[in-house]
Amino acid sequence: MRTRARPRAVVRTDVHTHPAVMAWVAVTGRRDVPESVTVLRERRAPHKAIYLLPRVGEGESGVFAKRASATVILTERRIYEEILPALPLSAPRCYGSCLDGSDGWVFLEDVGDQRYSRADPEHLRLAARWVATLHAGAAVSGSPQGLPDGGPLRYLQQLRAARGKIHACLGRWHFAPAEVEVLVAAVALCDALESGWSHVEAACAGVPSTVLHGDFRPKNAMVRSNGEGLQLFPIDWEMAGWGPPTVDLTRIDLDAYQAVIGAAWPRIDSATVVRLATLGRVLEAVAAVDWECESLRLEGAEYRSEAVATVAVLLERLRMAARAAHVLE
Numbered sequence: 325m326r327t328r329a330r331p332r333a334v335v336r337t338d339v340h341t342h343p344a345v346m347a348w349v350a351v352t353g354r355r356d357v358p359e360s361v362t363v364l365r366e367r368r369a370p371h372k373a374i375y376l377l378p379r380v381g382e383g384e385s386g387v388f389a390k391r392a393s394a395t396v397i398l399t400e401r402r403i404y405e406e407i408l409p410a411l412p413l414s415a416p417r418c419y420g421s422c423l424d425g426s427d428g429w430v431f432l433e434d435v436g437d438q439r440y441s442r443a444d445p446e447h448l449r450l451a452a453r454w455v456a457t458l459h460a461g462a463a464v465s466g467s468p469q470g471l472p473d474g475g476p477l478r479y480l481q482q483l484r485a486a487r488g489k490i491h492a493c494l495g496r497w498h499f500a501p502a503e504v505e506v507l508v509a510a511v512a513l514c515d516a517l518e519s520g521w522s523h524v525e526a527a528c529a530g531v532p533s534t535v536l537h538g539d540f541r542p543k544n545a546m547v548r549s550n551g552e553g554l555q556l557f558p559i560d561w562e563m564a565g566w567g568p569p570t571v572d573l574t575r576i577d578l579d580a581y582q583a584v585i586g587a588a589w590p591r592i593d594s595a596t597v598v599r600l601a602t603l604g605r606v607l608e609a610v611a612a613v614d615w616e617c618e619s620l621r622l623e624g625a626e627y628r629s630e631a632v633a634t635v636a637v638l639l640e641r642l643r644m645a646a647r648a649a650h651v652l653e
Contacts, residue, residue: 334361336359339361340357342375344361344389344391344429345358347391348380348389351420352420357380359379360378361376361389363375371391374388375388377431381433382433387419388434389429391429392428393426394428396562397423397427397430400421400430400564403535403564404432405418406468407462410461411457411458412457413454413461414555415558416434416559417433418432419431435559436548438546439542440542440545440546442542446554447547448580449577450556452579453581455569456583459532459534459535459572460534460587462534463532463533463588471566473566474536474566475533475565475567475568479524479607480518480521482614483518483521485617487511487514489621490507492621493617498625503632507632510639513642517651517652520651521651524651528568528570528600528603530591531596533567533568534568535565537572538564539562539608539611540558541575544559545557546559568600569585573604574608599649602645602648605641609638609646613642616631
């Protein structure tokens with residue numbers, strides 16, 4: 325949720341009138357206004373923002389104030405206030421949330437800035453046990469009301485959305501011949517994947533559905549020592565959903581995951597876990613292509629060119645993942 329790679333803007337005057345502070349006071353009823361507000365992310369259209377309110381949480385810890393669409397806030401509220409507290413899992417403290425028309429706020433504990441690392445075997449095992457406990461525990465209660473679909477249909481819709489964005493932009497903007505070639509190849513790959521989507525659905529058949537983080541990666545997970553060992557704190561649950569475990573398995577120790585999940589789901593053996601993780605790489609690549617295609621709509625030609633270059637890299641990743649998962653022959 326935070327990076328310290330570059331200096332951040334800090335608001336120090338009229339802090340009590342800052343929207344994040346006003347929402348914090350309204351949600352918590354507290355009068356402990358922070359001495360400053362650090363801007364971590366701020367976008368006006370759509371209105372998405374993350375601020376740090378220093379020393380207003382328990383034990384004078386910092387608090388993240390996140391503003392997002394009402395849909396995102398409702399999803400995160402359900403995760404932080406209903407699902408995670410019911411399971412034996414480490415999680416950031418949620419101080420509350422509120423809706424404000426089409427947008428809203430959620431306030432979360434600052435759990436530090438040590439990111440989860442894929443290069444650390446201990447982190448991989450820690451994440452595997454955390455994710456397996458989530459999947460096994462959440463599956464028991466059934467689909468939480470209102471949680472978005474996180475299964476193959478979500479990614480099929482994203483595949484179609486990416487293709488639609490490309491078609492729209494090819495008809496609107498001028499692209500260099502090499503860029504047109506990339507975008508035409510992207511459309512062709514989307515067509516081929518849609519034709520073979522039954523393989524994706526078949527790979528998920530018979531696998532229990534559960535709560536998924538949906539975007540589990542180093543930037544969305546922190547680790548912290550509690551004096552006895554490391555704890556994992558996945559954050560940013562905007563892509564959370566309900567579906568078979570796939571995308572959550574791409575950056576964890578699969579043996580450690582199977583050791584935990586096997587006790588709850590005896591029919592899910594090591595080969596099945598590997599198959600689901602392999603499929604997860606396809607689905608997360610589809611989501612990445614769709615997300616990047618948003619930038620094709622930007623007015624600046626330089627931004628669109630950067631997006632095409634990124635799409636070219638993602639296409640190769642998607643093609644390789646799809647072949648490994650036997651979605652493409």
